[in-house]
């Protein structure tokens with residue numbers, strides 16, 4: 001497998017990185033990523049994954065574009081209002097990088113369909129905005145031993161955690177139970193600044209690229225907490241729980257290229 005002339009030019013600024021290589025680029029090209037949600041986090045995550053050359057991206061979202069999305073979801077433009085987000089993301093990402101395949105799944109991921117949706121992915125990037133979806137994605141990825149990048153953003157705060165099921169703490173190990181309903185304000189109540197979501201979504205893309213290529217050191221057993229008001233980055237360690245209902249019994253996932 002070799003890179004074409006257009007790929008060599010398109011990816012030239014990352015191919016020149018000392019940490020990168022043609023082999024790393026080829027690993028990205030042969031990789032399949034499932035992006036759960038293409039809103040505030042999924043827009044930047046999807047853009048950077050597509051631009052970097054992830055060969056196949058599945059976009060899962062059942063929402064349509066609304067005017068109130070546009071302050072923080074830069075994959076969706078004003079003329080796109082009322083279009084399905086998954087279809088619109090497919091059009092935009094395919095236009096950004098014609099070398100890759102983007103597939104739209106206009107579905108809401110839940111505990112019933114999660115395993116079918118993530119099946120076959122090399123990495124899942126969870127850009128959803130509810131605790132229920134996050135646990136469903138985590139549990140499905142653990143059951144199938146698929147590496148996962150979890151994240152959340154609210155107000156001016158965000159967090160990111162990468163997961164190799166069976167090897168590092170999963171989302172449920174780190175956060176065994178969802179907060180009680182009503183204890184955490186929703187995005188609608190607390191608000192989100194687009195630039196803050198952009199930081200968190202960009203870090204998710206970086207983590208996914210690291211997991212796919214073996215380049216760098218992903219956020220395993222480390223929760224990155226970001227406070228946008230002071231721009232402070234704090235890393236909190238976490239660890240696997242022997243009795244975790246999601247990951248205690250699963251075979252270890254493999255990081256590509258590692």
Ligand SMILES: [Zn+2]
Pocket residue numbers: 169170171172173174240241244245246247248
């Ligand atoms: Zn676990």
